[in-house]
Amino acid sequence: MKLLKPTILLLVLVMGWSACSTEVNLEAEWKDIPIVYGFLNIQDTAHYVRVQKAFLEPGGDALEIAQNSDSIYYDEVTVVLENLTQGTSFVLERVNGENEGYAKEDGLFANSPNVLYKISAEEANLEGGDEVSIRVERGDEVSPATAETIVLNEIDSVGSSPSPNINRWRYNQLLSVAWRPGPEARIFDVRFIIHYREVTPGEMMEPVPKTVEWVVNKSVLREDADSEREKVDISGQSFYSFLGSAIPPSQGEIRLFDYIDIVITGAGEEFRDYVLVEQANTGITSAQNIPVYTNIEGGLGVFTSRYQLRRRGLRLGGEARDSLENGIFTRDINFN
Secondary structure, X not given: OEEEOOOOHHHHHHHOOOOOOOOOOOOOOOOOEEEEEEEEOOOOOEEEEEEEEEOOOOOOOHHHHHOOHHHHOOOOOEEEEEEOOOOEXXXXXXXXXXXXXXXXXXXXXXXXXXXXEXXXXXXXXXXXXXXXXXXXEOOOOOOOEEEEEEOOOOOEEOOOOOOOEEOOOOOOOEEEEEEEOOOOOOEEEEEEEEEEEEEOOOOOOOOEEEEEEEEEEEEEEOOOOOOOOEEEEEEHHHHHHHHHHHOOOOOOOEEEEXXXXXXEEEEOHHHHHHHHHHHHOOOOOOOOOOXXXXXXXXXXXXXXXXXXXXXXXXXXXXXXXXXXXXXXXXXXXXXX
């Protein structure tokens, strides 16, 4: 694991991390620093890598520079994806993410164009367990920025945990959500996508479909790398309490509960290490300067892999439905 302390304001803004201290070094000796982000996923139809640069010349205005796309993107750079397991190598195509359906959100940094480097999944032909590297070449006189990761295998569902029909989920009762990860996954994010419909009495309209997303746990760490089964236990009280706070009290609307999708996203050890560094430097006991995690040699950023499992259509019935309709947390939101 490689840790660096941020000393360049623009770099701190690009990475999205900041220090607790109010003292920030606004200027430093000019240095070209490549920022590389890539999350490979064998489920995707194409793989994208973001490559930007971060530097601040003495006397420069970081916020002004951030709004200039020429200041954050390289004019000429070659991004190479190499599959060390299969012995193949590919030069990624420079594209505008806006034309790929990936518009960049408005913010401190120039949002157009959204420069990405792309290869189709069919051409890359990545398989779970493949060891791959990324190499960013900026010219013969500059050492490339490089990183390696292992492509994640599939995450399989454990069909009976939880049951497709949840009939009992009392406030003090735990619901187990379990899955079988591939050997490379090291950290998991568990979310519920809760689907329901809303009807306004007296209006001749079809029920309006709605969803709310509940982040159950965004950093489930795999303690044993050899474990074949991972799980989280979720209390009924936390579920009903979330719904009661996420959905506004009824003003006459009737809510019709449909189903829950469970989404489990696994990521490799590089992202696990990033999360551990972040967690170690939060709270009143944190360090004044937050270290920046990177696994990019000759640059900064994260190059890793992920995989997403989605279990669809879990229903509530019996006592669970009664708790939803009449419980202290959810009775005011009027589920029927």
